[in-house]
Amino acid sequence: MSAGIIAYSVLCVFLAAIVRGYSGFGFSLLTVTALSLVMPPAEIVPSIFMLEIAASIHLLPGIWKDVHWRSILPLLAGCLIGTPLGVWFLANVPAAPMQIALGTVVLVFTALLWRGYAMKTMPGTAASVATGGASGLLNGAFGTGGPPVILFYFASPAGNIAGRASIIAYFLGTDVMALPILGHQGLLTWDSLVRAVIFLPALLVGVWVGSRSFQSADPAVFRKWVLALLGVLALASAIQGLVAV
Numbered sequence: 001m002s003a004g005i006i007a008y009s010v011l012c013v014f015l016a017a018i019v020r021g022y023s024g025f026g027f028s029l030l031t032v033t034a035l036s037l038v039m040p041p042a043e044i045v046p047s048i049f050m051l052e053i054a055a056s057i058h059l060l061p062g063i064w065k066d067v068h069w070r071s072i073l074p075l076l077a078g079c080l081i082g083t084p085l086g087v088w089f090l091a092n093v094p095a096a097p098m099q100i101a102l103g104t105v106v107l108v109f110t111a112l113l114w115r116g117y118a119m120k121t122m123p124g125t126a127a128s129v130a131t132g133g134a135s136g137l138l139n140g141a142f143g144t145g146g147p148p149v150i151l152f153y154f155a156s157p158a159g160n161i162a163g164r165a166s167i168i169a170y171f172l173g174t175d176v177m178a179l180p181i182l183g184h185q186g187l188l189t190w191d192s193l194v195r196a197v198i199f200l201p202a203l204l205v206g207v208w209v210g211s212r213s214f215q216s217a218d219p220a221v222f223r224k225w226v227l228a229l230l231g232v233l234a235l236a237s238a239i240q241g242l243v244a245v
Contacts, residue, residue: 005038006198013051014202020055021210022217023226024164025146025171028052029233033240042090043195046188049175050196055207056172062211066165068158074125075149076173078132079139083174086140087181093141096244102138103238106147109155110231114224119156128152139174140181146171150230160222164214 012034020027028048035044123131131152139145149170153163182188214222 008038009035009195010199010202013199014206017055017203017206018210018213019229021059021207021212022214023210023222023229024059024167025150026229026233027055028146029237033233033236036240042187043191045090046179046182046192047195047199049178049182050192051199051203052171052175053179054196054200055203056168056175058204058207059168059211060172063165063168066161067169068122068153068162068166069169071122071128071152071158072166072170072173074128075132075135075152075170076177078129078134079136079145079170079174080132080177081129082133082136083140083145083178084181086137086145087178087185087187089137089141091185091187096241099237099241099244102147103234103236103241106151106234107231107238109147109151110227110234113151113155114227114231122156122158123152135170136174139178145174147230147234150226154223154226 012031016027016030016034019030031048031051032041032044131148134148135145137145138147146167149167153166154160156163158166179188217225
């Protein structure tokens with residue numbers, strides 16, 4: 001990487017990390033979208049997985065007691081099923097059609113949540129496994145498995161604090177599972193590790209800034225901010241897919 005690309009990438013990682021620390025998600029899609037302007041996605045995604053693991057470990061001690069642990073296991077089971085298929089897509093299939101589909105579906109569900117749709121009880125095991133499977137597919141293919149799980153928690157009665165904490169814990173599990181699969185596909189290289197190390201300081205500082213901001217956030221404002229961010233990310237994904245067609 002040239003000095004210019006490194007500087008641009010570090011800035012993107014820092015800004016995306018602030019979002020991650022505040023909302024619990026958004027880092028992968030923001031960085032993959034921004035860095036794909038200067039590097040191929042197959043080179044970016046493995047490094048992003050490493051950074052996501054570092055971000056979750058950094059945040060986990062502060063949110064451990066708020067995690068909705070009963071829902072995590074079936075979500076991770078579904079993700080374990082869906083991730084290998086997603087990684088296969090990353091290595092073998094053009095990304096544009098899946099990006100368009102992802103953006104469209106997430107925009108529809110985000111609009112429903114914005115209009116007040118909510119579940120009265122936590123989803124059952126089958127729905128949780130299916131959600132995890134969809135997340136795993138997207139996580140393996142794009143390093144952005146967040147939308148299905150974000151919608152899962154923010155449509156549930158878990159609440160903002162438990163939802164954010166559970167999303168962070170879930171991401172840690174999914175990214176740890178995905179790294180060996182990426183390695184098996186030949187996508188995990190020493191260059192991936194070097195990029196992750198270069199970006200790590202910007203990540204940690206950004207996550208700290210975002211986490212501090214969440215502590216004083218109004219719950220209603222936080223929910224609207226999360227849904228707006230999710231809608232913007234989904235729209236960005238769809239547009240990126242359309243441009244690539």
